[in-house]
Amino acid sequence: MQLKADVLILGGGFAGMTLAVALDRYNISSIVVDTSDPIRMLEKGYDGRTTAIASSCWKLLEAIGLKESLEGKGCPIHTVRTSDQLKAPDLCFESSKDNPSGYMLENRYLRQALYEATLAAEHVTLLQPAHAVETERRHDGVSATLADGRKITASLLVGAEGRASPTRQAAGINLTGWNYNHAAVICTLFHEKPHHHIAHEIFYPKGPVALLPMQDQEGRHRSALVWTVPRQEAEAVKNLPERPFFAEVTRLTGGILGKLDFASHPTAYPLSFQFTSKMTDLRLALIADAAHGIHPIAGQGLNLGLRDVAALTEILVEGRRLGMDLGDAILLERYARWRSLDNFAIAAGTDALVRIFAVPGKVASFVRRVGFKAINNMGFIKNFFLAEARGDSGKLPRLLTGNSL
Structure with a gap:
């Protein structure tokens, strides 16, 4: 044929x-x-x-x-906030509501x-x-x-x-x-506080942590987490029990979204x-x-x-x-x-x-x-x-x- x-x-x-x-x-x-x-x-x-x-x-x-x-x-993403280890000042990019910088989509x-x-x-x-x-x-x-x-x-x-x-x-x-000495640990989180359509990226020497706004689901606020870690630590971070996982994410992000829960469980991807x-x-x-x-x-x-x-x-x-x-x-x-x-x-x-x-x-x-x-x-x-x-x-x-x- x-x-x-x-x-x-x-x-x-x-x-x-x-x-x-x-x-x-x-x-x-x-x-x-x-x-x-x-x-x-x-x-x-x-x-x-x-x-x-x-x-x-x-x-x-x-x-x-x-x-x-x-x-x-x-x-829609209306604001992007970038900081170095949560220290002031942060870098803020704001878009108008009718022209967002982008959209988070599953x-x-x-x-x-x-x-x-x-x-x-x-x-x-x-x-x-x-x-x-x-x-x-x-x-x-x-x-x-x-x-x-x-x-x-x-x-x-x-x-x-x-x-x-x-x-x-x-x-x-x-x-x-080349391969980076990094892997991205990715999951979706439910959280207590609304994200107000703000995307956060917080830089650390080990790698950035990003919280990206998603549409609410069943009345619960959601964001995507992209947590960059040293490649050799990825499996350990991905498999952390819930309490230490959320405690570390809360520490790295300054607790900006309040109490956390899993909307999807973590996966890890090597970066190159x-x-x-x-x-x-x-x-x-x-x-x-x-x-x-x-x-x-x-x-x-x-x-x-x-x-x-x-x-x-x-x-x-x-x-x-x-x-x-x-x-x-x-x-x-x-x-x-x-x-x-x-x-x-x-x-x-x-x-x-x-x-x-x-x-x-x-x-x-x-x-x-x-x-x-x-x-x-x-x-x-x-x-x-x-x-x-x-x-x-x-x-x-x-x-x-x-x-x-």
């Missing part, structure tokens, strides 16, 4: 499915090949994590038709919305679970053979399989990366950094974690991937309108130029933050707090950082502004 589409997307995670749904709105067909079992993937306990989605990326999701399915499920809601949109899309074929055992990129097109013998042909191959992307590896694209030498090759484009994987310190990981999606969608739609082959090197070069600098700047910035706040000692802490005070007194710098957090800086793809192409 042979299948044909304009674009072959290997990887049906958030970025891969978002790209397929976005292209569908402009009559560009795609086939998404993903190894996940859809029944298990949609189970409530499959992924209990939450994701901070920048306001520009939220506009992208709404622009491709997910507004109704995500309505009321994302918790991964399961986004996965369900994208899955349903993919199934409903006229020009998307979702093959799941499925696995490509062989891919070939030629000057006249790309092809893939699946494990069950089906063959797929397309004009462009998109690698969206995540950090261990076999598509990137097969293309021989070099990767720079990786960045590709290039995002494109012959009839190939890499998006999201297949091209870049960063520390979650600034909550920009998924947002970078969605910005890739918005840029690639715009370039392919414009190429189609001009009658160009969607795998044309000119289009891919434009995508690489558009996204490489932004991705590098964010990746380098987050890595620098990790290293700056990891420096121990009173002098280092004093210098950081002097920096906080200076930034608080310079509105144009605060506005720059807030624009970066929202994803509003630089030349934006139109989908990130909520507009159609």
